[in-house]
Every structure is written in C-alpha cells, then in structure tokens.
Amino acid sequence: MADTWLPSLTTATPQEGFELATKLARVGVKLTQPSSEIRDKLRATYEQDAGQLIASSQVIAIHFQTVSAANNYWREG
Amino acid sequence: MADTWLPSLTTATPQEGFELATKLARVGVKLTQPSSEIRDKLRATYEQDAGQLIASSQVIAIHFQTVSAANNYWREG
Amino acid sequence: MADTWLPSLTTATPQEGFELATKLARVGVKLTQPSSEIRDKLRATYEQDAGQLIASSQVIAIHFQTVSAANNYWREG
Amino acid sequence: MADTWLPSLTTATPQEGFELATKLARVGVKLTQPSSEIRDKLRATYEQDAGQLIASSQVIAIHFQTVSAANNYWREG
Amino acid sequence: MADTWLPSLTTATPQEGFELATKLARVGVKLTQPSSEIRDKLRATYEQDAGQLIASSQVIAIHFQTVSAANNYWREG
Amino acid sequence: MADTWLPSLTTATPQEGFELATKLARVGVKLTQPSSEIRDKLRATYEQDAGQLIASSQVIAIHFQTVSAANNYWREG
Numbered sequence: 001m002a003d004t005w006l007p008s009l010t011t012a013t014p015q016e017g018f019e020l021a022t023k024l025a026r027v028g029v030k031l032t033q034p035s036s037e038i039r040d041k042l043r044a045t046y047e048q049d050a051g052q053l054i055a056s057s058q059v060i061a062i063h064f065q066t067v068s069a070a071n072n073y074w075r076e077g
Numbered sequence: 078m079a080d081t082w083l084p085s086l087t088t089a090t091p092q093e094g095f096e097l098a099t100k101l102a103r104v105g106v107k108l109t110q111p112s113s114e115i116r117d118k119l120r121a122t123y124e125q126d127a128g129q130l131i132a133s134s135q136v137i138a139i140h141f142q143t144v145s146a147a148n149n150y151w152r153e154g
Numbered sequence: 155m156a157d158t159w160l161p162s163l164t165t166a167t168p169q170e171g172f173e174l175a176t177k178l179a180r181v182g183v184k185l186t187q188p189s190s191e192i193r194d195k196l197r198a199t200y201e202q203d204a205g206q207l208i209a210s211s212q213v214i215a216i217h218f219q220t221v222s223a224a225n226n227y228w229r230e231g
Numbered sequence: 232m233a234d235t236w237l238p239s240l241t242t243a244t245p246q247e248g249f250e251l252a253t254k255l256a257r258v259g260v261k262l263t264q265p266s267s268e269i270r271d272k273l274r275a276t277y278e279q280d281a282g283q284l285i286a287s288s289q290v291i292a293i294h295f296q297t298v299s300a301a302n303n304y305w306r307e308g
Numbered sequence: 309m310a311d312t313w314l315p316s317l318t319t320a321t322p323q324e325g326f327e328l329a330t331k332l333a334r335v336g337v338k339l340t341q342p343s344s345e346i347r348d349k350l351r352a353t354y355e356q357d358a359g360q361l362i363a364s365s366q367v368i369a370i371h372f373q374t375v376s377a378a379n380n381y382w383r384e385g
Numbered sequence: 386m387a388d389t390w391l392p393s394l395t396t397a398t399p400q401e402g403f404e405l406a407t408k409l410a411r412v413g414v415k416l417t418q419p420s421s422e423i424r425d426k427l428r429a430t431y432e433q434d435a436g437q438l439i440a441s442s443q444v445i446a447i448h449f450q451t452v453s454a455a456n457n458y459w460r461e462g
Contacts, residue, residue: 028442211259288336
C-alpha cells in the first residue's frame with residue numbers, strides 16, 4: 001500500500017463522505033490482514049453473520065464522525 | 078446505490094435526526110452485505126437476539142452524535 | 155411511532171439528561187425490533203445477563219455524551 | 232431513583248471526575264436492572280470475568296470523556 | 309484508593325499522554341474489581357486472549373482521545 | 386519501551402495519520418502484552434478471525450479520530 005489512497009478527508013457531499021468512511025473501515029482491516037485471499041475467505045463468512053455486519057457498520061459510523069467533522073458537516077456556506 | 082440517499086445531515090427536529098441516524102446504521106450494513114435477501118434472513122435472526130439489538134442501538138447512538146453535531150443540537154436561534 | 159417523542163435535547167439538569175439518554179437507548183432498540191411482545195421477552199433474558207447490561211450501559215453513555223454537549227454540560231451561566 | 236443523584240457534572244479534580252464517571256456507568260446498569268439483588272448476583276460473576284471487566288472499564292472511559300469535557304479538562308486558569 | 313492518583317490530565321508529550329491513557333484503562337478495571345489477587349489471575353488469562361487484548365487497546369484509545377484533547381493535542385505554540 | 390516512539394501527533398497527510406492510528410492501536414496491545422513471542426502467536430490466530438479483524442479496525446478508527454483532530458483534519462490553509 002505504498003500508493004496514495006487517502007489524499008484528503010474532504011468530500012463534496014455527505015453521501016461521498018459515507019462512502020469514504022466505508023473505505024476507511026476496509027483499509028483498517030487490510031492493514032491488519034494484508035492477504036486479499038484470506039480477507040475474501042473471511043468476508044464470505046462474516047457477510048452471513050449479523051453480529052459481524054453490525055460491528056462493521058459500527059466502524060463505518062466511527063469513521064463517518066471523523067469525515068463529517070472534517071467537512072464541517074457539509075453545512076452550507 | 079447509485080442514487081442520492083444522503084443529500085444532507087440537516088433535519089428539522091431531533092426526532093428526524095434520530096430517524097436519519099437509524100437509516101445511516103442500516104446503510105452501513107447494506108454497503109457491507111448488498112444482498113437484500115440475505116439481509117432479510119439475518120434480520121429475522123438478530124431481531125430476536127438481545128445482544129444484537131443492543132449493538133444495533135449502539136450504532137444508531139454513534140450516528141446520532143454525528144447528526145446532532147451537524148444540526149448544532151437543534152438549539153434555538 | 156408517528157408521535158413526537160423527541161421534541162428537544164434540552165433538559166433542565168444533568169440527571170434529566172441521563173434519563174433522556176436512557177430513553178434514546180431504548181428507542182434505538184424499539185426502532186429495530188418494533189414488537190413490544192418480543193422486546194419484553196428479550197428484556198427478561200438480558201436483564202439477567204451481565205454482559206448485556208454493561209452493553210446497555212454503554213449505549214446510554216454514548217447518548218449521554220450527545221445530550222450533555224447539547225446542554226453545554228449544564229454549566230452555569 | 233426519585234432522588235437527586237446527579238446535580239452537576241462539575242468536579243474539583245480529574246480524579247473526582249473519574250469517580251463520577253464510574254458512578255454514571257453503574258447508574259446506567261441500575262436503570263436497566265433495578266433489582267439490587269439481581270445486580271449483586273451478576274456482579275459476583277462479572278467481577279471474575281476479564282472480558283466484562285474490560286467492558287466496564289470502557290463504559291467508564293466513555294463517561295470520563297463527557298465529564299472531562301464538562302470540566303474543560305480541569306485546565307488551570 | 310484514597311490517595312491522589314490523577315492530579316492532572318496534562319502531560320509533557322503525546323507519549324506520556326498515551327501512558328496516562330493506559331493507566332486510566334487499568335484504574336477503570338481496578339475500581340470494578342478491587343482485589344489485586346483476582347486481577348492478577350484474570351490478567352494471566354486475558355494476556356493470552358487476542359480478543360481481550362484488542363478490547364483493552366480500545367479502552368486505551370478512548371482514554372487517549374480524552375487526554376489528547378486535554379492537552380490540545382500537544383500542538384506547538 | 387523507554388525510547389521515544391510518539392514525538393508528535395502531527396502528520397503531513399491523512400494517509401500518514403491513518404498509519405499513525407494503526408501504530409497506536411498496536412502499541413495499545415503491546416503495553417498490555419509485552420511479550421512479542423506471545424503477540425506473534427496471537428496474531429497468527431486473530432488475523433484469521435473476522436470478528437477480531439473488525440475489532441482491530443475499530444480501534445484504528447478511534448485513534449484516527451484523535452489524530453485527525455490533532456491535525457485539524459489536514460484542511461488547507
């Protein structure tokens with residue numbers, strides 16, 4: 001992951017901010033488990049597990065707090 | 078999910094803000110498990126599981142922090 | 155839940171704020187599991203489960219952060 | 232719990248603030264499980280359970296964020 | 309624990325702040341389980357349990373948010 | 386860990402901030418389990434466990450909130 005994958009926390013809309021939060025949650029997993037093969041195998045399991053889906057949704061929620069603050073909540077000018 | 082589903086974090090009242098937080102928690106799950114068929118199956122299980130209901134309530138709580146801050150806590154003018 | 159149940163985050167005292175946080179935690183569960191019959195059944199179980207009581211207390215704590223910020227921590231004028 | 236048990240979030244020192252956070256974590260449990268008899272029974276179990284002790288410590292940490300902010304982190308002057 | 313163990317949230321460096329956060333996480337456990345004998349026994353177990361180590365790391369992270377804010381993130385000048 | 390490993394929370398870019406958050410999550414584990422031998426053994430297990438990977442990603446998310454705030458979200462000028 002030597003490339004630039006996070007140049008900025010700024011997004012044009014809240015929805016793009018939510019998508020960025022989702023990406024950050026995935027990168028957090030990737031940095032801990034770099035093998036995409038193993039991640040794919042695990043994904044097949046946890047996508048069928050309600051508890052782990054809720055936990056994933058929670059990580060997204062935490063990142064969305066950060067991205068929202070970074071964008072001043074996309075309040076108009 | 079190419080449509081616009083989150084144009085703004087602004088809501089008229091705290092109650093609408095809470096409903097938006099609930100929606101955000103659900104979208105977080107949807108982005109991880111896009112199949113509505115599987116989500117419906119999982120929902121049937123976790124709606125009967127106290128631990129997972131509390132975990133869902135926690136994700137809503139985190140999003141409600143974000144939405145509340147975005148709306149300056151709906152303090153009067 | 156078409157009625158108004160959350161007109162404001164403002165409370166007169168920290169203690170009332172804590173009670174509001176408790177209410178918000180419960181509504182989060184209610185919006186996920188609307189059947190009061192099932193909720194009552196689950197409550198009978200989780201009220202005897204230390205882990206789930208602690209998890210409930212955590213959701214209250216997160217909402218209490220929100221309510222406290224909304225009230226400027228009830229600092230005197 | 233009709234009495235006043237939380238008149239203010241202000242404390243003289245960070246240490247008293249931490250003790251208040253601990254109290255808030257306990258009250259969160261109490262409001263969910265009002266029976267002191269059941270709570271005492273559960274306490275006997277979870278005090279021997281590392282996972283639940285860590286979870287309790289986490290709830291205290293969340294409340295300590297709130298109490299610390301309320302006291303402007305006890306910064307001098 | 310009648311002694312003063314938390315006179316201030318101010319530390320000279322981020323690293324000392326992280327160490328203070330670690331201390332706060334431990335004190336949160338201590339206030340719930342005062343027996344050092346039982347804590348030592350539990351520690352022997354959870355130090356071998358990845359899930360509980362990650363949970364401990366999470367409590368430290370929450371306290372580090374508080375300590376960092378208290379120190380204005382150790383920004384210069 | 387007597388050396389300086391956290392001289393500052395300032396980073397040049399959000400991406401470096403995310404890497405710092407990942408480091409802080411690991412140090413939180415290290416301070417609880419100092420033996421690198423045991424940590425390596427545990428890592429082999431939790432890297433194959435979806436729930437623990439998500440939990441690790443959550444700790445990173447919490448630290449990324451702190452690092453992002455410390456850097457004023459890397460907003461320009």
